[in-house]
Amino acid sequence: MMVAGIGSRKGVTASDVRAAVETALEAHGLAMTALSALATGEIKRDEEAIFLAGSDLALPVIVVSNDALQAASSGVLSHSKLSQSKAGTPSVSEASALAAAGKGAKLLGPRTVLGPVTCAIALGGDAA
Template sequence: MIVAGIGSRRGVGVEDILAAVAAGMGGAGLPDQVPDVLATGPTKRGEAAIFEAGQRLQREVRVIEAEFLHAAEPRLLTRSAASQAATGSPSLAEAAALAAAGPAGRLLAPRTVCGPVTCAIARDGSGQ
């Protein structure tokens, strides 16, 4: 399972999210694929564009609770004081991707910054 973790500034558009997912997948060496799941954190519950992107991609969007984001922190590749202040996670995109991918999940690359959106791609332990 491939997970795209999403972080963003407030009020981003769906095209911003879709562009970040495409850039993240490309950066992870999967340019022609669509992730199986999108994931984000509780501070992004109100960001309609993330959920609209999930609808357009015909993929589930999982909101990962803070305790699971925190549990993923030792596996992060990127840390940002701005992300920590805004979301409570040093890399919301990476933490959400890792948490959704499960305890054996791993990041395929550091998060990608695409304008106002960050995207991190993780693969679960199954390798599929």
């Protein structure tokens, strides 16, 4: 399972989210078809653009619980003081990607920042 974790400022557009996902995938030499899902933290549950982007990309959006986000935070590569203070994790995009990709998941690299959106790609631990 490959998951794109999404973090964002309030009021982003679906186009902003899609562009960040595309940029993150390109950075790792991957196509959109490699993704199984988008994921984000509970704090972003009301950010409609993330769900619209998922619909546009025909991908489910997994909302990661605060507990699961915290548990995955030890595996993040990036550290944002703002994210830590608002969401309780140093990177919403990285932690949500790791949590949604499942046990043993690994980030392919640090999050990609594109304007108001961050995107991190995680590969599930059961992938060969």
